[in-house]
Every structure is written in structure tokens, then in C-alpha cells.
Amino acid sequence: MSQTEQAPTQHLSAEQILGPTRPQHRAAGSQDSRLANRRWWDADAGDYHAEHAAFLGDADFVWCPEGLREDDAHLLGEVEGLRVLEVGCGSAPCGRWLTGAGAQVTAFDLSAGMLSYAADAATRSGLHAPLVQADASAMPFASQSFDIACSAFGAVPFVADSALVMREVARVLRPGGRWVFSVTHPMRWIFLDDPGEKGLQAVSSYFDRSPYVEVDSDGVPAYVEHHRTLGDRIREIVAAGFTLTDLIEPEWPDDLEATWGQWSRLRGEVFPGTAIFVCDLPG
Template structure:
């Protein structure tokens, strides 16, 4: 759960709908993108695909498939933030599109790409980040690529949009992914997943990571105080941070593990794997409620690997 807002935000659990959740989270990420990237940017890297605070890397996990098989594939990243994952995909020869609700997060994608590749642009339907002469095309309409293996990262298209109303034609992508993006923050995850299914081609894979549902029963603390159950795992009441007027400024939605599985199935996907990354010995950092102490005892992240039959 969120640990970034200042003391003016009051945490509570209350009902909240789709519109309020979207408005609150768009505003929160626009206000806090700079702080978030300053605090976590070094861990996330500029062109690394990390699934969560444990540090599980797509280069090793291959949840989207073998890295060699990504070349020439159209990939949609939802809740892309600064688009680190998309830049890694581009370096493998894929044609990624990085979508986020927050304009400020996408500005960080431009900054990171400019630092890495010397290119930039404005996020929108056709904005791109990164790129080098002769690199793969961008977006689902781009042509094929050639070459034996990954080279310099190609362009990454940046799109600002709501995940519940994806601005793409049916069957535009081969793969879709989201590392802690969008899904934990929406009131209607099935709507988002149905949109993902719509824009995927037959046989496409959809992989997303979220806070492990079990974590909602524990305090969001990295130390020993975070090891005792403090709430009902079955309480689906959203976590909301409010300003002094009672307006939501940040929202997260809890779903049990069973809920998440039913959401996947209701959206028309087939769940093929559920990955619960273990905390590695090399990772000594704390990130909100994530820490080596807690990570070695209870799962912090759940990654759902789904296919569109």
C-alpha cells in the first residue's frame, strides 16, 4: 500500500467507485511521480524489467516467453510508469507500447529514454521515446524486423490513457504485461482485463503482477510489527487516503487470490501459472512494507500468467 503521501493524507478503508479511483490515482501519480522515481529509480533501472520489490527479473523469469522469441512481437505495457520494462522489451527486438494514466510518469519515460538514447517526444497517440537509426518500428502497426539477436533499444511508443478504455484496435498486440500497473488501483479489474483480451491476438499472453493478496491482512510495515495479522483477509473494502475535505487522493483495491483467479476467467483468459517470487539473498532494500525480513516469511507479490485462447 502507498507510503508516499505527506501527513495531510488520512488513511481509511471505505467504499469507492471506478471514477473516484481513477481520478484520485491519476492525481496522485502526477503529484508523486518525481519522488517515486527518485526513491525507486535506481532499483528499477532505466531499461530493466522487474516484476516487483523482490527483484524478479523478466530476463531470468521469462514469463512472457523466451527473450529470443520477443523479437518482432507487438507488446502492450499497462501502467508503464517510466517505461523501464518497455525499454527492456525494445532491447530484445520487440515493438512495445507503454501506456499509463499519469502524464508525469510518462514524462519520466521521456527523460529516462533521452538519457539512455538521446531521443524524446511528447506522450500521446504517436509519441516515442528512445530509438536509433535502423532500430525496430514502434506500435502494433509497425513492420517486421531483421537480425539474429537483440541490439540497441528501438523506439517505445508512449500513450496516456485509462486502462479500462484502451485506444487500440482489436487484435493489435501479441503480448500484454503490467508490473504493478493499473490492476491494483482499479475498482473493476475485469473491465480492464476484457480490454486487454480485446486488443490481444489469439494465443496472446497477458502477465500482470500485484501485491500478494495475503499481504492485505498484515500491517504495511517492513519490520517485526508487520508480521502479525491485523485485518481480515476477506475484507475487500478499498484502502483510501483522503485529503482534509474527505476527497480520495489515493486508492488501492483488495482482491483475494480466489477473486483474482475469477477475474481472469471472467475476462476470458486461461490462467496458466501463478508465480510467488521468493525474496533473494542479494536484495537488502526495504520498499514500503516489503523487506528481507517479511519477504523470507510471507509472499509480497503475485504474478498471474494468462493466455488468450
């Protein structure tokens, strides 16, 4: 059997489940964001894995579309024997990689649909870790429960109050713990989201923090993503009590020709697509 996650041979697409959606830039609070994104990722789980499973693998820790792997970057440090929380795990390939590296992993996500793929991949790989359905804004874990927290494009951009997520991570980490998360680089919000030449056209203000919202035919939000500037992110991190140890903007590698959604070599050689924040909680 292939070691990459495989989508079911038959599944309904997000459009079949939710109907056609229309993009808007409009206000979206915590409740709108939570309900919309749980609904979207439950519906889109099949399509997402059909497109990205080979890239993600069953048990591999890929930080970003540029292909930076934890096995090479070592942003988390030595994980063997440590308690690790994966925030917004999706189908949890990172969590399974960490389990294989000897960590004691707990992985959580808002979407039951994504977690069902995580359970299937755990069975295929034999790498099992507790899976929890939870909201990153209200983590159901005791204070100082973990040594490390991590997130690869999970949770942080999809909540209205990402500063609260930073505080929640700080709460569940022990003193001296580390928090590393990757998100879409704020620079990308300036440009059209297209892998070709159109994607090099600046069309929006970097300082416009209006959420990107897709609404269904009834005008109900079906997908929400929130923009923060680099300064916003750093202030959230520091306000939660962390020290920002490093900020990594991966360059497009010479040997990567794949396109991830709307992110491509053409764009990646001009401006950064990913920001990775390495944060330490003082001991």
C-alpha cells in the same frame, strides 16, 4: 550520465502538493479511483523516482520488489518482432527493456507525471516507444492489436473494476496472445504495512475487500488501491477468456537486502509479497 532514472534536483513532494492525507477503508468507485490515482501519481512521480530509480533502472524489466527480472524468468517468452503492450507503465523501464530486446512496444499510463519521466528516460537511453496517456479500463487500441500484454505492479490494483481491465486486455490481444501481470500478493492485505516486526501482525480479514483510500483535508480521495483475493483474480482472468498458465509467488532471494517501501526480508521470508499471473488467450 547514469543509466538509472534520476529525479529532478528540485521538486515538490506529494504531501506538499496534496497536503497531508488520512488513510481509510471505505467505498471507492471507478470515478473516485481514476481521479484520485491520476492526481496522486502526478504528484508523487518525483518522490517515487528519487526512492526507486536505482532499483528500476532506465531499461530493465523487474517484476517485483523481490527483484525477479524478465531476463531471468522469461515469463513473456520470445519478444523479438512481436507487438507488446505495457499496461500501467509508469516511467516505462520495462517497455524500454522490451524495446531493446526487439519488441514493438506501446506503453500507457494514467499519469502524465509518470509519463514525463518515461520520456526523459527514453532520451537518456535512446530506447523510444510510443507513450500514451490512457485508462486501463478503456484502452484506446484496436481489437487484436498486440501479441503480448504485461504489467509490473501497474494499473490493475488501482482500478475499481479490475475484471473490466482483464476483458480489455483480452480484447486488444490477438488469439494465442499472452498476458502477464504482477500485483501485491493478496496475503499482504492481512498485515500491518510495516517493514519491521509490526508488519508480521495480522490485523485485517483477508476477505474484507474494502478499498484502501487516502483522503485529503477536504475528505476527497487522493489515493485508492483495491484488494482482491486470489480466487477473485482467477475468476476475473477466466471470465475474460484467458487460461491461467502459471501463478508465481517469488521468494525473497538470499542476496537481496534492500527494502521496497514496507516490503522487507523480514516479511518476505515469512509470506509472499508478490503474485504474478501468467495468462494465455486460447487461439
